[in-house]
Amino acid sequence: MLLAAVPTLAYHGVLRLMVGGDPAVKGGQYGRLNDLGCYILPVIGALYMFATGNSMQPAVVYAVGLYFLSRALVGEPQISLRELLAALEQGARGAVGVAVACAGAGIIVGTVTLTGLGLKLATGLVDLSGGNLLLTLMFTMVTSIILGMGAPTTANYIITSTIAAPALMKLGVIPLAAHLFAFYFGIVADITPPVALAAFAGAGIAKADPFKTGVNATKLAIAAFLVPYFFVYSPDLLMINPGLHTVRIAVAALVGMIGVGAAVAGWFRTYSPWWERILFLVGGLLLIEPKLVTDLIGAALLGLCWVTQTIRLRSRKPAVGA
16 A cells, blocks of 8 residues: 555545636535535545455445434534435435446456457557557556456456556566556546446436546546556656655656646636646646656746746736725
């Protein structure tokens, strides 16, 4: 867990920034989410139950009990019996769409694994790369996402690590980074259309369109598609040889992901024009390469975007006494 701490914290930090800083959601429901602590304790309780070897059923019951307890602790009004029954009905209805997606994903995964298509696909994609590491990483990413669709976590790791990871190790990627790269994108399949089981589940709760939810989830989680590239090119991010060099690379990775996230979202401190989004994208990508020169150029481009957005924000403020 410690080895993946830096990439994980970087991803969640960028995701928090993108969701919390979006001008479209500021002042809306996001403000309430920060105050509803009753949703945090049940999640922690469920994770504890899973970590101690409990199955899904007792973990869910435990989390529901903690939910009602936490509502009482923070002073939230308790749910009536009618509301509880309505919630159970809505949950069952929402689970139907997830079940259909799971069934479809099971067919795809079964076809890929039983026919040996996954191994042939991975081998063919690596051959297409011609030994180029970046192309191999991109092809491995696509392969891992396909193989990880709808697969449980343990099966996901077994499939992706045995099929996709060896190709990366042949190109000199250290085993830890290769396995984590393949497994990472196998998990990312849960928020990547067309399957996107996590997005389907969230859409059922929010009563939203599942496919649009999956697209928006991918857009918000753009940092998740960059983190693995960072620790392949910079294995120090995995805390293999921690030191000042690791700190510099970690800071550069975080700033780079913020830049790419701003380019995709179209805003940072304020909305960005097209040319500014290009600068955000180029600057963020330059910070992926763990070299001082590229880091300085990327930081300069992102700094320029910061300055231009600051100037626009100040120009919009009304003059004092006007």
